[in-house]
Each structure stands twice: as C-alpha cells, then as structure tokens.
Amino acid sequence: MPAEPRSVPETFAFACATCGNTWRTAFRVMFFTDPLDPFGLTTQEYVDEAGRAVRSPLSEAVCPRCGGRRVRVHDGDAR
Numbered sequence: 556m557p558a559e560p561r562s563v564p565e566t567f568a569f570a571c572a573t574c575g576n577t578w579r580t581a582f583r584v585m586f587f588t589d590p591l592d593p594f595g596l597t598t599q600e601y602v603d604e605a606g607r608a609v610r611s612p613l614s615e616a617v618c619p620r621c622g623g624r625r626v627r628v629h630d631g632d633a634r
Contacts, residue, residue, distance in 0.1 A: 561586040562602075566612045568630070573623035580604075582612050 563584045570577045583602045588595060601609045609615040616626040 560627050567616075567628065569613075569616045569618075569626050570629035571618035571621060571623050572625035572627060574618060574621040576620040577629050580616070580621055582609070582611065 562619050563586070564581060565584050566579050566581050566626045568577065581604060585602055586597050587600070588597045599614055603609050603615065613628060614625065617624055618626060
C-alpha cells in the first residue's frame with residue numbers, strides 16, 4: 556500500500572501590476588513519492604484552498620480587487 560502524500564501549508568504574497576493591490580493566499584504543497592521509482596524521486600503538487608490541484612500559485616493568481624492577471628510574487632507584507 557503506498558504511503559499517503561506529505562502535505563505542507565505554504566502562504567504566498569502577491570502584488571497586482573494593474574491596481575497595486577497586495578494579498579496573501581494559502582496553498583498546500585503535496586509531496587508524492589512513487590514506491591516503484593528506482594530513484595525514489597519526490598514530486599510536488601500545489602493544492603488551493605478549495606482542494607483543486609494548480610500548476611503553480613503564480614499561474615493561478617487573480618487580483619481579488621480588480622480581477623487582473625498581471626500578478627507578481629510580492630516580497631513585502633501583504634495586507
């Protein structure tokens with residue numbers, strides 16, 4: 556029986572290039588190890604708050620204020 560994937564919460568801060576809004580969004584990072592893989596490589600997948608798998612947090616980011624998709628990862632404090 557394969558082991559359950561490990562899950563780690565991770566919060567990302569984003570900034571909208573259109574309106575300047577900043578915000579934080581939580582994702583879960585799921586780590587999977589294939590027991591049949593001879594190299595024991597681990598893959599990861601991001602899951603949003605609704606439990607849907609996403610390619611990456613940045614590719615799925617949409618500004619909650621203006622709906623803009625010109626979003627970047629923000630290093631400062633998001634409000």
